[in-house]
Amino acid sequence: MSNASAKWTVVAKAFHWLMALLVTCELLYGLRNYSLDMYDPGDGGWYARTIGLHKSFGLLVFALVILRMAWRGLYGRPQFVQTLLPWQRIAAKISHGFMYCALILQPILGYLQSAAFGTKTTFFNLFLLPNLVPDAWQRPYSRTLWRMTQDAHSLLGLALGVVVVVHIAAALKHHFVDHDITLRRMLPGGTS
Numbered sequence: 598m599s600n601a602s603a604k605w606t607v608v609a610k611a612f613h614w615l616m617a618l619l620v621t622c623e624l625l626y627g628l629r630n631y632s633l634d635m636y637d638p639g640d641g642g643w644y645a646r647t648i649g650l651h652k653s654f655g656l657l658v659f660a661l662v663i664l665r666m667a668w669r670g671l672y673g674r675p676q677f678v679q680t681l682l683p684w685q686r687i688a689a690k691i692s693h694g695f696m697y698c699a700l701i702l703q704p705i706l707g708y709l710q711s712a713a714f715g716t717k718t719t720f721f722n723l724f725l726l727p728n729l730v731p732d733a734w735q736r737p738y739s740r741t742l743w744r745m746t747q748d749a750h751s752l753l754g755l756a757l758g759v760v761v762v763v764h765i766a767a768a769l770k771h772h773f774v775d776h777d778i779t780l781r782r783m784l785p786g787g788t789s
C-alpha cells in the first residue's frame with residue numbers, strides 16, 4: 598500500500614535505520630561464524646561468549662519487523678519516484694518483500710535450530726523462551742530438524758546478505774547516478 602505523501606514517516610525511518618544497523622551486525626557476526634568451527638576450543642571461547650547476544654538481537658529484529666510491518670500496514674509508504682522504470686519497481690517490490698520475509702523467517706529458524714539442538718534461548722537473560730522441541734537431541738526427529746534448520750538459517754543468511762548488498766548499491770545509485778530523492782527522503786531529517 599502506498600500513501601499519497603512523498604515522505605517517509607519519522608517512525609518508518611527510525612525502524613529502517615535501527616533495523617539496518619541490527620541486521621548488518623547479525624550478518625557480519627554470521628560471516629565470522631561461517632569460518633568458525635563452533636566446537637573448536639582454539640577460538641578462545643568466542644562462540645560461547647557471543648552466541649547469546651546473536652540470539653537476543655535476532656529476537657529483537659523479529660519483534661521490530663512485526664511492529665514495522667504493522668506500522669506500514671496502517672500508514673503505508675510513499676510512492677516510488679516517478680522516474681523509476683517498470684522493471685525497477687518490480688525489482689524493488691520483490692527485494693523489499695524478500696527482506697521482510699527473511700527478517701521474520703531467519704529468527705524462527707535460528708530459534709528452532711537451537712531448540713532442536715537442546716540449547717536454551719533467552720532474551721538478553723531477561724526471560725527464557727519456551728521449549729517447543731521437547732526431549733531435544735534424544736530423538737532422531739530433533740536431529741533431522743536441527744540439520745534442516747541449521748542449513749536453512751545458513752543459506753537464508755547468505756541470500757539476505759546478497760540482497761542487502763544489492764539494496765544498498767541501488768540506494769547509492771539513486772543518489773549518485775540518477776540524482777533522485779529516493780535516498781535523501783529516507784535519511785533522518787531528509788524530507789524530499
Ligand code: HEM
Pocket residue numbers: 620623624626627628630631635648651652653654655656658700703704705706707708709710711718747750751754755757
Ligand atoms: C535477523 C536475524 C538473524 C540473522 C540475520 C542471522 C544470521 C546468521 C548467520 C548468517 C549465521 C551463520 C551461519 C553459519 O555459520 O552457517 C548465524 C548463525 C547462528 N544463528 Fe543466527 N541469525 C539471526 C537470528 C538468530 C536467532 C534469533 C537465533 C536463535 C534464537 C539464531 C541462532 C543462531 C545460531 C545458534 C547460529 C550458529 C549456528 C552454527 O554455527 O551451527 N540466529 N546466524
Ligand code: HEM
Pocket residue numbers: 613616617618620621669674677689693694696697761764765768769779780781783
Ligand atoms: C541490513 C540492512 C538493510 C535492510 C534489511 C533494509 C531493508 C529495507 C526495506 C525492507 C525497505 C522497504 C521499506 C518499505 O517499503 O516498507 C527499505 C527501503 C529503503 N532502504 Fe533499506 N535496508 C537496509 C540498509 C539500507 C542502507 C544501508 C541504505 C542506504 C545506503 C538503505 C536505503 C534504503 C532506501 C533509500 C529505501 C527507500 C526505497 C524506496 O523509496 O523505495 N537501506 N530498506
